[in-house]
Amino acid sequence: KLATLLHDAGKGRLSDHHPIGAKLFKAYTQKIGLSPEDIELGSKLVLYHNRLSQTAQKEDIYSPLIVAQFTALFPSKLELDMLLLLTYADTTGVGSNIYNEFTARLFKGLHKNALDFLDNREFLNETHKRLERIEKLKSSARFKELPKILQTKIINIESNIPFIRYKTAKIIEIATEAKEIKNYKYKLANKNFLTIEIIKKSRINMGYLLSKLRNLNLANMDIIKLFDDKKYFKIDFNQKVEKDLLQEIGAVIEEAFLPDTVTQTQKPQIAKEDIIINCTHGIQYAQMKLTTKDQKGLLAHVMNVFEKLDIDIVSAKLFTRKDRTDDLFLVEKNGNFCDNEEFIKEQLV
Incomplete structure (x- = not known):
């Protein structure tokens, strides 16, 4: 509670507020007689109170190196749990649009991966995690109901992304829908934030699609090669859109599949x-x-x-x-x- 209360105590100065806040926390809690262990933990939480949110939003939370570096700072379940709570309090306090279903998923995902890494250092190895997910797939009743040829196609998907990031039920759902696709299919979800899912065999002009949606704040995109020359796209935005926009977005997706669609974008300034x-x-x-x-x-x-x-x-x-x-x-x-x-x-x- 004290770390949450004082985590931004160092703000308002010219220097980085994180180390200043940690020093202020340490000085104050020593005065009120907190134990040395609690002072050490609290000052660390104040010093690194942005680390979970920054890592989750800016890094690959499934990378063994990233998770190992993150876990090195917080090498216990207690520290990770308290940092997650502090991150929740901090981001919800900033504004209602900062902490949402999407950022919550990122924060909890990094927290879970860090805990798994503490339990098993091999857990985040790509091959290890893929094999673990495949074993879960094989034991799933729904997977066993699939045609044998589709089971084989799922297991032989080259990309590790679905096996690392998606739950068993989602992998089966994507593969089952892909099996029936002749050209393309898309779905829009707009409950807490907009998500576009596309499964396609036909060529899609992604540059055109993204340029048309450039006024929306895109947060994450997965592109997975499936089987039979089919691909799966999952595009998450960090905002919900008005209902009347959904039909327009659907029209843009369909336009992106037209063979003569041309992308017209202004070249951004990049060094x-x-x-x-x-x-x-x-x-x-x-x-x-x-x-x-x-x-x-x-x-x-x-x-x-x-x-x-x-x-x-x-x-x-x-x-x-x-x-x-x-x-x-x-x-x-x-x-x-x-x-x-x-x-x-x-x-x-």
Whole structure:
């Protein structure tokens, strides 16, 4: 409670308020006779009170390296639980639109991954987690009801993303719907925030779709290669839209499948130093970070460039604060990406 009350006590000074707040917390709690253990824990929570929210919104919370670095700061369940509570109190206090179903899912996801990492250091290994999810799939009654050929296709999906991020029921739902798709199918959900799900075999102009939706705040996007040349797209926005907009969004999605659809976007201003490419991020995926001025159509531009270069994005996470954006892309490792880092940067700027 004291950490929650005093976590922003260091604000209003020229220096970073986190270490100042931690010092003030320590001085105050020593005066009122808190135990040394509680003082140490409380001052750490104040010092790092933004760490969970920043990591969850700006980093890949399924990366073993990211989770290991995060857990190194909070190496116990007690610390992780208290940090989650403090993060909830802090973000809900900032404004009603900051803590929502989407950010809650990110915060709880990082918290869960950190706890799992404490219990089993191999848990977040991509291969290990994939195999664990496949075993759960095989034991599922719903999975056993599927045709054998579809079971095999699900297990042989190359991407680790569905096995790492999605629950068993969701994987089965996606695969079952994909089996019946001839061209494309999409669904819109708008309960607490807008989510677009697309399963397609036909070509889609994602640059066009994203450019048309550029006035909405996109938060996350997953792109998964399924089977039979079909792909699954899940696009999350961090806001709910008015009901009358849903029909317009549906029309834009359908336009994106038209063969003569042309993307018209203004090229955003990006500097080479805004782009960091890491091809050692994971076994299957490379990572690209883009930290630059927030500009409408930024993601549409990236998608257009990558599509022209035949580069497959599997996930995009966008975090915007004030006039800056921190975008994180997971990209399939192949010769088109990791062997052409400088050329890719030149095409983006």
